Amino acid sequence: MTEHGIQNSIRNELAGHCLLFRANVGRGWTGDIHRLPDGSILIRNPRPFDTGLPPGFSDLFGGEFVTITPEMVGQQFLRFLAGECKTKDGRVSKQQRAFLDAINRHGGKADVWRSVADAKRTLGL
Template identity: 40%
Template sequence: MKQSEYELQNKIRIAVGKERTATLFRANVGKAWTGKKTICCGDMITLHEARPFSTGLPIGFPDLFGFRTVEITPEMVGKKLAVFAFIEVKTKQGRTSRAQEKMHALLRDAGALGGVARSTEEALHLLDPSTEPPEMR
């Protein structure tokens, strides 16, 4: 049975949390309707002057985002720093869109850790480059 992107996302979030590699959150977006509401007939809602709206994040934003704590050496003040981290989850056959590629480049250019992961091992390596790459395991 093929693994869905949603199932892989959950496996990655669990593995990253278990390894304490980073703290990740699922990016939620959606589309809904708003307007002047009239509630009638119990659980029925009628919207007057209805209009659609989109919620969430910019086009191309990664599926999982959060931070990885990096310890600054004593020569660098000795404090910890949270570095933005992201994972774009794709199945083996999944492809990134142009908007996603542009967003990933923007985030990496700003110093974020992350990229496209097709497995939990890839996600862990993207968030902690000191670990062995998946192809070496």
């Protein structure tokens, strides 16, 4: 089974027990773009850029549903946090809203952040 197949199998099997998301990253090229007569593109002075997450970030990420028991009182745990950063006029897509809602519904903290103040408000700071 391919790595992608393993990821999908794990996500499908654990659905309902936790929230898992697949991390996507990529590499592209930027520079001086020139369209050629045949429709192809020539990039002069190319520079690579990486998109997505930092090196070493796991293929799957998310959060586990935890019921706090009396034995856990006073302990710390990591709560999933997500921020969708937008300009003051930026619009949130349906998919982005659904992601934020799912995080909040399952005990994480997520919202649209248009400023540092918005992020602090999400954290209750």
